Amino acid sequence: MNGDPERARELAALKRDAARERSRRQREVAAARRDRDRESWGARREASLERQHQGTRRALRDRDVSLLDLIDRLLDGGVVIHGDITLAVADVDLLYVGLRAMVASVETLERDLGVSLSAQSPSLRADAF
């Protein structure tokens, strides 16, 4: 055990490499799984929206509206449990920040639809005066 220090260092390096390789492989597997989930879920969602909205008068991209509605609901609705939430408020804020880029494209649509939380709302424009 406490023999050759060089051998011990080599062993430690080998273990480190093995651990790195293991976690790299885990990351790859996780990434592949997430891609698969994303694809299959996305496709199913689209198909289901397609079915749901057949025959209605719609010029909008269903997926974007669904995403807006999803965000509204998941982040603002649902049962709230107090005390034991370990996702800190700061993280929730970060989530919003993270989602903002994604939602930015949706905001244009939101403006078209008039869901309008932005400063571009016509009522705020200077020429309204």
Added chain:
Amino acid sequence: MLYVYGLTDSTREPEGPGLHGAPVCAFGSQPPFAIASEHRDLPAHPDEVDLWTHERVVEGLMNGSTVLPMRFGSTVADEASLLALLEERRPEFLSLIGRVRGAVELSVRAQVTAEREPTPSITTGGGGGAGGPGTTYLLRRHDAQQRADEAVSRIHEPLARLARHSARKAGGLDPGAFKAAYLVDRERVEEFRARVDELTAEIEGARIVCTGPWPPYSFSAEGRQ
């Protein structure tokens, strides 16, 4: 830690994995049961896939059980604290589950036109004649608001009559913007959609978009209507 997706009245577990592929299980020995997955840690920056995964798990519970969805990001330290939470708030959760049983949530967003023509009938009398630009603006805005309110009521009221409960949401600063959630009996969903289409045709300049059925996110807290 345990990530909680929802509370249900049965131990039926959803098919398919939860966040990051984790298996999803039911916890508890009597209703309400909690549907959760175990995680060593969760990323501080969840993404769109995580949101849809949460949604998919909850939707997977909707057929066959009544489910109260949790807000995204709800976690508890361990099974003991989850069971304590269920015990502590059992009456509240059971009453909420009863309230949404047999119904789904439909979302409606609408934009009605609230064009701002000048209103010649309104002028300020006496003194220096017509009001300044500020007054004119406010009057015009008031007028637009009234017209928009009327149009929005023409959308909301008939839809609310088809729903068990409804919840109007803040539509932002645009008076013509409208957003609401409706808790609708499953067997009336088609009727509700058909009504949305009729209203779109009836109300000039109105654009109405309905999505769902969603789990009852907007009806999962007491006092929220």
